[in-house]
Amino acid sequence: MAGCYLLVVSVLAQTAAPAIGDGPGQLDAALNQFYAASGITPAAAADDATFLRRVWFDVAGRTPPVAEVRKFLDSKLPDKRNAAIDELLASEHAANHFGRLWTEYLTDRRPFEQPEYNGRIVQNFLRDAWLEKKDYRQLVSELLAGEGGSDTSGPANFLLRYNAQPTPLAGAVSKKFLGLTMQCAECHDHPFTTWKRHEFWGLAAYFGRLRRMQPVEVPAGDQDQQAYVLVVERGAGELRIPDQDAKPDQEGKRPFKAVYPQLPGQTEAVVADGPANKSRRQPLIEWVTASDNPYFAKHYVNRTWQRLFGAPLVVSFELPPPGDKVSAFKAELLDLLTKDFVASGYDLAQPLRTIVRSQAYQRDAALPKASAAAQPQATTRAPAVSESQSRELLAHYAVRPLSADETFLSMAQATGYKGDFTDSEVSALTREDFGYDQATGAFSAVPLSVQRGLALLNSDHIRGACDMAAAATQRMFGPTPGPKHIEWLFLATYGRPPRAKEVEAMLKLAGEEDAPAGLHDVAWTLLNSAEFNTNH
């Protein structure tokens, strides 16, 4: 027992999280109050195995390893769930998962090497930021202030994703960091908001001095040098665009005019330059990340919620609020979580930590049977909140199909299969233990799509994984399939031990073929099932 406490202490000491605050408690209090007022009976708490598998998917993007499942289920510690959360948030797995998801979000593409930039370097930058506990303001400031070579710099590659050009960057900044669609105002005053065309161009002008530079003379055949780009900010020069107010000439062309930096909401452009050596971008960066910017922190929290539950808490910061009770409450939740995030010092992991620590996150997916049966007898009034709304409000957990990466990673985790992932260069850079390209190729198709279904039925990957799983169980527990083989396969794929009936059914299935083939069929069956292919 003493040893166990020691273990926890050491884990907590290692992960020494910043002030956690009582975000989870506040979230639960707000939710419980809303449930009570709306007649929602929330689902029961999920059991330990369900909790562990869920939090592994949401934090680490994969199913937990068998050893972790066993350790967690055997542990008698009272606070073992929070300890597991903290350990997981501080792990490389969490950093990799964050790096993957945020690279995809910031670049709208899979984190691959692209002709214009290298997504893997962006990913690496983001994963390191997570591990170094860089705060979110710092992270965004570094991305926007980026300069340097495309061979190493994460920020430079982020800027190169948008060609290091003013217009795409202005669109990206407003959309990716503030959740605003100012891009619409590139061509016309925004139809649904107050954004004006000049405000968009004022924003773009902050990037007006960025330049992409390439080596003048490249040795023939030197691919690396040909691809090398340096991002720099010049000390002078202005963004110039066709003057819409001027009369077009005979060929219909308008003269160009300079546009100067201007923050949204400001009435006049800032013509004067700042102090010498100060980046043109600096005032913009300060405005974006300012503590009184109403969108910056909120948008990150909103995105984190979306990452976990598929939809953001607030659909748009620009459209008028929908006006219904549930939407209004979700906006309150966003405010609550945003305060918690800001109070943590913009800790990247904070929104995720607060949510997964809450009781709300740790509920069953199924509604309590009793309340479901009681519903039709309630003659007094119709339920004010639909089932899908109560799911959005975490009254019961929303089951979701796995992404391509989660599918491939979990298959690899569960069976030891790594595909033909031998790209050591990629692995050295991203420190990932799986090949994206393979996950993309075989499983990129969306959940429940035919391609995914066919890949699960017939692909070389599934066959390889099932072979590995069968061989692994035979190595550990002997050649003849028995309950231990089945138990291990369930722990590896479902993160829980099998029920007695399941052991019986699987042993019967395994018995229809010779030993390796029979175990292969059990693994195939588990990997093709709904329980494996969802986070629940």
Added chain:
Amino acid sequence: MSACHSPSRRDFLRLSLAGGLCWAASRAAIGAAADSAGSHSAQAKASVLVFLEGGPSHIDMFDPKPGQETNGPFKAIDTKIAGVQFSEHFGKLAVVADRLTVIRSLSSPEGDHDRAQVLLHTGYQPTPALNYPAIGSVVARETAVDDLDLPAFVSFGDTTGPGYLGQQFAPFVVGDVNNISPNLNLPEGLTETRVSRRLRAVQALNTSFGSRVDANTATDFSRLTVRANRFRQSPAMKTVDWAAAEPKAWEAYGGTNGDGNVARMFLAARRMLEHGAKFIEIRIGGWDTHTDNFNQVAALAGPLDAALAAFLTDLGQRGLLDQTLVAMFGEFGRTPKINGDNGRDHWNDAFSAVLAGGGVRGGQAIGKSDAKGEAVAERPVKVADLHATILSAFGVDPAKQYRTPDGRPIKLTNAGEVVREVFG
């Protein structure tokens, strides 16, 4: 929410539930805001888009300019349409031109390949603010039913995606017509008996999962497994040796001309249409003829001319042409002026599209380019109009609105107007 009670919304939910897509549908929160059909009598039930990637040369194909220096070396030949000529390399299509409507007055604002391909596929100029869906995804969204033996939207070659409609309406992309899907075949040595046994075991686990955790998800996955297994067994999804299976058709489709892949795609498309596919895109690349335009166009034309002409005739004989709208275009035309490399460059001020089947009145040309083929001279048609016309063949109102996941109402076409003469 009133949209929940409109027929299209209901149909969509039915499709979603039946198709095992209910999770995706609820997450994407797509709602149709209108449900009126186009005004002319709709008859298309499926569509084939032949997309000529790279920008096919309008003057060297369906809009020749005999006597003009911009015409180049190709002769113009008469077609079944009185007073309308094609280039000499489209002799087989000339013979079946009574089935075709040729639009010669398209123009577009995009001259860059990527941007123009998005425009021609979605009817909207690309913008970072919103991803518009490819027309194939829209048609799949509007027409697909659950009991198909194969995916509703199949594309031979990678194409524009489903945009804000969400991945459930994404194309099933066939990368290589010689291997339609690598995962269609069972691993060697696996018997159907063993597959059935595994599938029964999966269903049993799913049923248990459904009763404990989430019945809808369990049903979705069970249906997916069954569907994927059904697609695996569908003859329409198999890679066929057409030369052996249908030697006459192989010959007629021009299979012996070149590598035969163009013929293979059309034959596979025919088979998929017979099995109920809703939208098939056939992408044929190589039309970006900046250099050596004439030899290249001649080489590309042979297989295309044979395959499309045979395809239309074949569909006609099988009674499928009336319900299948066939459209062919690329992302733009090419410069009337012939450049120093005997090539033609990008030209988006005037180009052509060909339509047939699905209620299209054959035997006519709509619109004109000017004498040199440089600009639209009569009856201008915008890309959005072309999209509106294709959608209206299905009875879909081009002004119908969808909602994006963040709640913005977006019209199916960008103020596109149906080119009524097409249906005469």
